[in-house]
Amino acid sequence: MSAELLSNLKEAGQTVISTRRPWSQFLDLSALSLPSSVSEATTRLSHNLTYFLFNYTLLILLIFFLSLISNPFAILLFLVLFAAWYFLYFSRDNTEPLSLFNLLTLDDRLILILLSVVTLLLLFSTGVWVNFLLSLAVGAFVVCLHGAFRSMDDLVGDDNESPYGPMLSDSAADGAYTRV
Template structure:
């Protein structure tokens, strides 16, 4: 099966859209930006902002942790690498999204159950939750410039009418 020009254009455009949401790893891993929050309120604000800001980085980490948990078992590792490639191709190249995704989702669930990799996925999610919590709370948001509108509190921080003036409710 040869890829059409439209399919390749869809894949390229979607890849660029996803890549535009990623943050540089040097910013994500900046050790000098790690500080203790001064209050629980600041910790929750940091966590919410960092999860929003670094969502792509956290997703990549989850995928890598999942693959690392599968490393001792080569068959499930290979199977999920192939499934990941299929997800990437189908997700980014199809317009009839639900029709293409449903069989692949079913196949992924069957693969998780048949290879007992759901335990690995559960372990990866638990490790990732700990990583996201620690990074999100400890990573200062001071150096994250220009992304106030991406923050869950962006409407309170920006230059929108709701941030500086009374707005009728």
């Protein structure tokens, strides 16, 4: 492996790890409460999906791997596949959004198509496509429950990540008025 490739992999790993939130904060039972309305539940869900995206992704992957517990060969194949997705697609240096497929370069499109085809082939050839669909359904249900019931009160301090962060802060260093 070249030094540049190792450097790129290290940077990509640090970027992914920087988006994870502490599991103690994610699993804080004192932060769970009933939303007062459907509107509040959807607001909570939207905010928590953004804030805890890494944790939710790992949770869904864990549910998928638990569904494969009786098929260790499939677990090994999918671990290799997830590593391939990470190293060949998600760790690359690309500023284009994933939803804008037509703006991806030809190399990006080929990698995306190849990895998608290999994923589908593995799902069907190992016979775990039903496990995958059930895991996605259970994972989506758990994520929606947690996201709707997880209060955002203790997450307010993280508004500095938003474009309005300095306006929401109370400190003088962030632009609040001070006495002259």
